[in-house]
Amino acid sequence: MPRFVTFTPNPALDLSTSVDRLVDAHKMRCEAPQVHPGGGGINVARVLHRLGGDVLAIFPVGGATGERLHRLVQAEGVPAQKLAIAGDTRESFTVHERQSGHEYRFVLPGPTLRPEEWAAALDSLRQLPAAPSWVISSGSLPPGVPDTGHAQIARVAQGIGARMVVDSAGAALAHALEAGVWLVKPSLRELSELSGTALDTAAQQRDAARRLIAQGRTQMVALSLGGSGAMLVTATQCLHADALDVPVSSSVGAGDSFLAALVWALDQEADLTQALATGMAAGAAAVTTTGTALCQAPDIARLRQQVRIQAAD
Numbered sequence: 551m552p553r554f555v556t557f558t559p560n561p562a563l564d565l566s567t568s569v570d571r572l573v574d575a576h577k578m579r580c581e582a583p584q585v586h587p588g589g590g591g592i593n594v595a596r597v598l599h600r601l602g603g604d605v606l607a608i609f610p611v612g613g614a615t616g617e618r619l620h621r622l623v624q625a626e627g628v629p630a631q632k633l634a635i636a637g638d639t640r641e642s643f644t645v646h647e648r649q650s651g652h653e654y655r656f657v658l659p660g661p662t663l664r665p666e667e668w669a670a671a672l673d674s675l676r677q678l679p680a681a682p683s684w685v686i687s688s689g690s691l692p693p694g695v696p697d698t699g700h701a702q703i704a705r706v707a708q709g710i711g712a713r714m715v716v717d718s719a720g721a722a723l724a725h726a727l728e729a730g731v732w733l734v735k736p737s738l739r740e741l742s743e744l745s746g747t748a749l750d751t752a753a754q755q756r757d758a759a760r761r762l763i764a765q766g767r768t769q770m771v772a773l774s775l776g777g778s779g780a781m782l783v784t785a786t787q788c789l790h791a792d793a794l795d796v797p798v799s800s801s802v803g804a805g806d807s808f809l810a811a812l813v814w815a816l817d818q819e820a821d822l823t824q825a826l827a828t829g830m831a832a833g834a835a836a837v838t839t840t841g842t843a844l845c846q847a848p849d850i851a852r853l854r855q856q857v858r859i860q861a862a863d
Contacts, residue, residue: 551680552629553817554598555712557703558591558609559671560660560692561639563619566800566841568646572654580645584841587622588642590688590717593806593844594813597832599628600847601814606631606682608674610692612661613638633671637661644802644841653801660692668695672706681710684813687726688717688806700726717809727767733816734762735772735809752781752790752862759783772812772829774805780833781862782812782826790862791826794834794853801837807845808833827857 564587567580587596595607611620611632616639623630640660646653663671675685685707691699700722707714713732716723719740727734727744742749745758759771763785773781779793812829820828831854835845 551678551682552604552606553683554595554603554605554813555675555678555682555685556591556595556598556605556607557671557675557685557687558589558607558689559663559687559695559699560690561587561589561592561609561611561616561619562642562658562660563615563622563639564588564642564644564802564842566644566646566802568648570647571649572645572647584843585618585622586842586844587619587626588803588842590690590806591686592619592623592628593803593842594686594688594717594810595628595630596623596626597807597810597844598814599626600845601811601850602847603810603814603817605629608671609633610635610661610663610667610671611639612636615639615641631674633667633674635661635663635667637663644800646800646840655802660690662694663692664694668699672702675703675706676710678710682712683817684715685710685712686715686717686809686813688715688809690718691722697721698725701729704729704731715809715813717805727762730766731768733770733772733813734768735774735805735812737774737805738776741771741773755781756783756788756862759788760785772809772826774808780808780826780830782822784822787822788862789822789826789859791830791857791859794830794856796834796838796853798837799840800842803842803844804833804836807836811845811850823859826859827854830854830857 811832815825835849
């Protein structure tokens with residue numbers, strides 16, 4: 551049985567291209583698109599596989615788009631379990647405007663999952679031959695799945711004795727934390743929403759993360775701070791890592807790369823400083839690639855030596 555199982559409730563076929571300039575009401579001639587398998591859990595699985603992690607990616611698949619996504623996952627050698635659904639798997643579309651350097655991301659809602667399809671998805675976790683060490687549920691919930699979707703996955707993970715990791719937003723994230731998880735990766739905006747207040751200083755950010763821990767909602771918070779780096783918080787430690795100065799080609803999948811490498815390092819029993827450095831290096835490596843190409847292990851190893859971390863207590 552794999553050590554890592556990733557669950558992607560709402561995967562997507564990611565298309566990315568570029569144009570000189572976005573102009574309304576004009577035909578814009580695009581570059582030939584890059585096509586990658588996407589969705590939070592799938593991206594996490596792809597990076598874990600590149601790092602040598604024993605991983606299984608579970609995700610619903612529907613229609614020709616879903617089959618193409620599944621083939622792309624298989625082409626990378628990532629073990630996958632597809633869950634057949636009636637609706638068509640969605641596409642996501644990213645456009646890079648060359649003149650400005652801006653990136654525009656168009657994300658469709660995804661197919662509506664029937665109640666029986668969602669029940670079957672949860673059963674796929676319950677019926678694993680043996681329990682993995684980690685269940686990583688990441689990304690948005692598709693139409694038809696209640697806001698408690700990630701919370702339901704968390705309860706299944708608890709029931710099979712796995713550490714639950716969640717990366718989502720809004721009500722879905724709040725419900726997952728109510729159920730209790732081992733690790734959560736919010737952005738600063740998401741943590742502010744959970745806290746109900748602005749978090750303008752490092753001390754406020756640390757304290758907000760510690761409140762989640764004290765309330766029993768999670769044991770660890772990996773807080774994404776965008777250009778200001780990231781913070782890793784437990785009940786007894788708080789570390790801050792500066793963002794690396796690297797050329798940015800695409801931000802798609804950078805957070806997923808960060809999370810995958812962080813969890814991989816934690817599973818290797820790295821200390822928190824080493825784990826955070828590995829995650830930061832993976833996120834930085836991902837933004838240097840185009841589309842949803844994500845990061846590669848040699849680039850993570852190279853950039854890891856440049857990460858600067860300090861205690862934030």
